[in-house]
Amino acid sequence: MKRNLLRLSCLTLTLLLLTGCGSAGAAPKSLTADLNTHTPDLRPITEAQAGALAAFALDLLRENWTGENVLLSPLSVLSALGMTANGAGGETLAQMESVLGLPAEELNAALAAWAAGLPQEKDCRVDLANSLWLRDDGSFTADPDFLQTVTDWYGAGVFPSKFDSEAVKDINGWVSGSTHGMIPEIIREIPDEAVLYLINALALEAEWERIYKDTQVHENRIFTTEDGREQSVTLMYSDEGFYLEDARAQGFLKPYKGGRWAFAALLPEEGMKLEDYAAALTGKRLYEILSGVQETLVETAIPKFQCEFAAELSDSLKSLGMTDAFDWATADFAAMGSSPNGPLYISRVLHKTYISVDEKGTKAGAATAVEMPAGGAGPDLRTPPRVYLDRPFLYILVDLETSLPVFIGAVTTME
Structure with a gap:
């Protein structure tokens, strides 16, 4: 194993x-040791604060994405x-x-x-x-x-x-x-x-909370870029229990041990550019997506990438x-x-x-x-939704307790 x-x-x-x-x-x-450190009075992060920090994450992503x-x-x-x-x-x-x-x-x-x-x-x-x-x-x-x-x-x-x-x-x-x-x-x-x-x-x-087995890892699969190029990729398949849904995207969570942290992925609908989806996404909506996870079976595939x-x-x-x-x-x-x-x-x-x-x-x-310096709509639950990340997608390393996006990235190519 x-x-x-x-x-x-x-x-x-x-x-x-x-x-x-x-x-x-x-x-x-x-x-x-020379400073008299004081322990501050800490309160849980509010929904409004989490939404504001998520908005900064998206702003940073959009400004630096080419x-x-x-x-x-x-x-x-x-x-x-x-x-x-x-x-x-x-x-x-x-x-x-x-x-x-x-x-x-x-x-x-x-x-x-x-x-x-x-x-x-x-x-x-x-x-x-x-x-x-x-x-x-x-x-x-x-x-x-x-x-x-x-x-x-x-x-x-x-x-x-x-x-x-x-x-x-x-x-x-x-x-x-x-x-x-x-x-x-x-x-x-x-x-x-x-x-x-x-x-x-x-x-x-x-x-990982549920680790991959050798039989779940498949080489020579296809990742299709937005300009139609097909690239060889290794995909890791698993059934997960946490489904994410937006008006024009679907995704999933793959949790890590303890259940507090997870790999979150959002895959725009067919025909929609990832950049266009990210441009329309707000911090408030991202927080709602991550905090409003649906506990239902979802078939997933994550590519091997750098x-x-x-x-x-x-x-x-x-x-x-x-x-x-x-x-x-x-x-x-x-x-x-x-x-x-x-x-x-x-x-x-x-x-x-x-x-x-x-x-x-x-x-x-x-x-x-x-x-x-100084100076100078809901899924059909009778059939498990399938989210295979075999085309451009958005991913987030998220703290599920606060829904804060600690890392945020986009994959558009396997090359």
């Missing part, structure tokens, strides 16, 4: 940069930008809150509540970690209230560093450990202007309305700290992901970097 294992890792790196030169020095030590395979981790991006938003003020903060979907304080609480309930069992484990890395040569002084906030709500470790070659090893070592070795490196060097990194890492390892994706998200975020944060003349991150070199602003938001799905399980990873 084969053991199917879902292995997901997500890393979000927020990089704040200042003009000026840095200096070399020793490896950092954590300052977390018709090819795509994979994003909105929850990791939200965690890094959520930490960053706690250092923003004025119109900069207002725009960030509008794009992220929730006020900063409400986003803090929602993400903290979600993180507090993550499963830690051997066969279904989700690990979330946040950290801040501060240049300690005098070019940046972090605001104590900002550090307290991200420590309280995000459990972030705080590390002063000389930002030399050893710091690169320290940061990459933290990243590798926090993602179970799935992302061994996130940076190769630290720019002289860098004064602060805010990093979120998310790793998930889970077994996807690597990389994007610079600055233009996407600007297009969504987050403009001031990228302009040194308008950005307001004074609440984050101060620098003799000038005010902070975002220069780049980098995001990289990887996923591999096969008969033994799934491996996935993501990385996001934000740079901030």
